[in-house]
Amino acid sequence: MNSFKKHFSHTFRFAIGLFLVLPRLCMAQEPTRPTIQQVSFKNDTLNIISYGAKGDGQFLNTTAINKALRTCSEQGGGVVLIPAGLWLTGPIEMQSNVNLHLKRDAVLLFTKDFNQYKLVESNWEGEPAWRNQNPISGKNLNNIAITGNGIIDGNGDAWRMVKKSKLTASQWKTLVASGGEVDSNNDIWYPSKSSLQGAKEKKAGVIRPGTTIDDFKDVKDFLRPNLLVFTNCKKVLLEGITIQNSPAWNLHPLMCEDLTLRKLTVRNPWYGQNGDGVDVESCKNVLIEDCTFDVGDDGICIKSGRDKAGRERAMPTENVIVRNNVVYHAHGGFVIGSEMSGGARNIWVENCSFIGTDIGLRFKTTRGRGGIVENIYINNINMVNIPGEAILFDMYYAAVDPVPMAGEKRAAVKTVTLPVTEETPQFRNFYIKNIMAKGASKGIFFRGLPEMHIQNIWIENATLEANKGIEIIEASHINLKNISLKTKESNPLISIENGSKINLDNIQALDIPDLYIQIAGEKSADIRLSKSNAKTAKTISQFTAGSTNKSLTIKN
Incomplete structure (x- = not known):
């Protein structure tokens, strides 16, 4: 009988343990990476010169280029060639089964004559809107590409404030x-x-x-177009070209499937309003690799519609691979949001470098959006000279530049708790590892909503050199492991406000901090600090604004 009790006790404890661990194991398992279908074209080549085009920078080639595209498609597809020259044009409409190929010494320059761009029903920042016709567009197309080593210039300085x-x-x-x-x-x-x-x-x-x-x-x-917009297209390739100087966003694939961006150079003036590099919106099966971005707003950005319009569209951006890219100036290196109302999921970001982006990894939303962002896997990211945060999660996005200008004053966020509705956004299940940042304003920043915490975030193996260390507000189930922090300001090194179930494992201060960890808020609970060098600090812990020492457990 005693043997039976002992066996039952062991079995019961094992079952309980498995019950507690299983959700975490299941959550951590990556979904299968997508296979992105690629384009294929006939070898037939049509030269735009054959359709009356002139590369002198004066002749308007809109009719000639569009005629070549239509003819190529009608004949079963192939290549439309833009040879050496300066090709002035109005809006270009892509066609199915056509590869628009630009030679190395070809410049496709869009005219400053606004009369060439008619008002059309389009989309602006995730909502249906009237806009000027996009310089390059395509809708409901299949098997399309723009390739080569030439330059596409949107003449955006004519449009931008x-x-x-x-x-x-x-x-x-x-x-x-x-x-x-x-x-x-x-x-x-x-x-x-x-x-x-x-x-x-x-x-x-x-x-x-x-x-x-x-x-x-x-x-x-005022109704500036995005430079390139493909809507509801399948099997799309953009490869090799330089695309620059857009009126608003450079690249905007919308509701597309099997999209590949490879070896692109994407440029905008750093001051360019809404001058994003690429905004992938409500797309499925996407590969962005070996590209370089240097732009005026977010570099590589994931979106899925804004507020009610995005929720009703109900098309998440999903199954995305972002790898081997470099982002220079941008508001964020890799970004999700803020228009993410249709959700985003199953996204891999790896082997990227952010050099001077305002923020490195930037995840932003606000009340009213709704939508769920989940299952995000990030690995091997290098960052240098980041004026803002190396890693940022913010659910109070306010549509302002991420780094205040000199002398600019911003009001502090007023915290109120609201009911959870379909308008409440969610960030959950992020797995981030192997992050190196040399120079940032802050290493890691979380700011969730009182009614909807940022939750289930793993950050592991990071070395962060920043003015400030880690700040966590309204977040739960946060796991930080093997984090080295070299900070200029160390009062405190780690700040937590109304955070719960937070595991801080092997957090090492490379400089001795004045205060290691500060905990605020009566909702702070179950915070565990283990294998750290907290004892080197002048003060290990401090509790304010209703928190107590019961919220923190320290283990060496």
Whole structure:
């Protein structure tokens, strides 16, 4: 009988242990990586010169290029060649089964004549909107590509507003003297009165019941297009080209499947408003590899629609591989959000370098979005000279530049708890490892919502050199392991506010901190610090704002 009790006791303890561990084991198992289907074309080649194109930078080639694309597709597909030259053009509409190929010494330059771009029903930052026609577009196409080593230039400086704070005094003076309009505060330059008028309207161009195209003609100049937009296309390849100087986002694949971006150079002026590199929105099966980005807003960004429109579309961006890329200037190196209302899942980011991006890994959202971002796997990321955070999760995104300008003051976030609804966003199940950052404002930052914590985040094997260490606000089930921190400001090294079930395993301060860990908030609980060098600090722990020492367990 005693033997039976002993066996039952062991079996019971094993079962309970398995019950507790199994959810974590299941959560940590990666899904199968996607296979991205590739394009294939006939060898037939049509030269745009045969259709009347002239590469002198003066002749408008819109008709010739579009005729070549249509003819190629109608004949069963193949290659449309843009040879050496400076090819001025208006909007280009891609066609199925066509590879638009640019020679190395070819420049495809889009005209500054806004009359060439008609107003069309499109999409702006995740919502249906009237916009000027995209310089390059394609809808409901199959098997398309743009390849080669040439340059595509969107002439974006003709469209974009510019903030005075982002220019030198001499640059600002020259810009204002060139024409255009300056706002009443003398803070922002606009290319025209129409552009300035659009800036005064709330959500200008967004399609609303009762509005028609005529309601937006007086602000047409403000409705900047993204340079390249492919919508609901399958089997897409962009390879080798330089794409630059966009009116707004450079690359915007929307609701596409089997998308490959390879060996691209994507450029925009650092001050370019909304000058993102690539925004992959509601796409499935995506590969972004061996690309270089140097842009005015987010570098590589994942989106899935904004607020109600994104939730109703209900198309997450999923099955994405991002590898072997370099991002120079950008608001974020790799970014998810803030328009992620349709969700994002099953994304792998590996072997990338961020050199001077405002933030390294940037995950942003806000109340009203809804959507779930989950199953994100990040490995082997190098960062150098990051003005903001190396790793950031923020559920209070406010559509402002991530790094304040000199002298800029921003109001602190006011914390209130709201009911959880379909408008409540979620970040969960992120697995981040092997991160090296040399120079950042802060190493790691989490800021969740009181009603919806950021949760189930693993960060392992990181060496972070930053002014400040780790800050965790409204987050739970956070696991940080094997983290080395070299900080200039060490009061405290680690700050936790209303955090729970937080495991800090082998956190090493490379410089002796004044205060190792500060815990605030009465909801802080079950925080475990183990195998750290906390004893080297002048003060190991401090408890404020309703927290108590019961919230922290320290083990060596």
